[in-house]
Amino acid sequence: MKLILLGPPGAGKGTQAKMLTEQFFIPQISTGDILRAAVKDGTAMGLKAKEFMDAGGLVPDEVVVGIVRDRLQEKDCINGFILDGFPRTVPQADALQASLAEMGKELDRVISLDVDAEALVERLTGRRTCKECGRGYHVTFDPSSVVGKCDACGGALFQRDDDQEETIRKRLQVYADQTSPLINYYRDAGVLLELDGMQPISQVQEKMLSLLQAS
Numbered sequence: 001m002k003l004i005l006l007g008p009p010g011a012g013k014g015t016q017a018k019m020l021t022e023q024f025f026i027p028q029i030s031t032g033d034i035l036r037a038a039v040k041d042g043t044a045m046g047l048k049a050k051e052f053m054d055a056g057g058l059v060p061d062e063v064v065v066g067i068v069r070d071r072l073q074e075k076d077c078i079n080g081f082i083l084d085g086f087p088r089t090v091p092q093a094d095a096l097q098a099s100l101a102e103m104g105k106e107l108d109r110v111i112s113l114d115v116d117a118e119a120l121v122e123r124l125t126g127r128r129t130c131k132e133c134g135r136g137y138h139v140t141f142d143p144s145s146v147v148g149k150c151d152a153c154g155g156a157l158f159q160r161d162d163d164q165e166e167t168i169r170k171r172l173q174v175y176a177d178q179t180s181p182l183i184n185y186y187r188d189a190g191v192l193l194e195l196d197g198m199q200p201i202s203q204v205q206e207k208m209l210s211l212l213q214a215s
Contacts, residue, residue, distance in 0.1 A: 006186075010123050016113070135150055
């Protein structure tokens with residue numbers, strides 16, 4: 001099963017990807033993770049990426065695509081993969097399609113999680129993390145017993161910089177501008193599955209598996 005997960009920040013892609021890896025025995029491939037791994041391992045593409053990162057610039061598409069292509073050729077991807085966070089733009093999607101064709105592979109499905117933007121802002125701005133043990137909470141959906149204190153270790157809870165409202169709204173706007181056009185791109189390709197990400201996690205999982213098994 002060769003899949004892509006689409007959805008704005010906070011839509012629950014990571015949670016659903018974990019379920020899919022266990023269901024289909026395929027790896028979740030996060031662009032950020034494999035980029036860091038390639039740099040650490042000193043691969044040819046990793047060294048190219050490091051040049052741009054050290055200079056404070058963005059890693060160009062051709063390097064990112066090359067790192068993804070290298071990862072998709074590893075043994076654990078024989079039975080498939082889940083791409084999480086890639087592609088982000090239509091040009092990246094075109095490059096991915098070309099790379100897959102070169103490898104004799106093609107996507108089975110692209111799953112888009114649809115979540116209301118204001119609900120995402122509430123979901124993400126409410127997250128809190130313990131400074132001591134790293135345990136996560138949510139002020140509305142999963143609060144600690146004592147406000148501002150971790151139930152597990154008593155450490156102070158804090159809001160990460162990337163969970164602040166201004167930052168979140170910027171991230172959502174970037175997604176709307178750069179990544180949301182991929183929904184029509186993959187719809188036109190006939191591989192898109194759209195799911196209501198506002199439902200409870202278990203219902204999203206159940207519907208996702210049902211659609212994948214029926215396709």
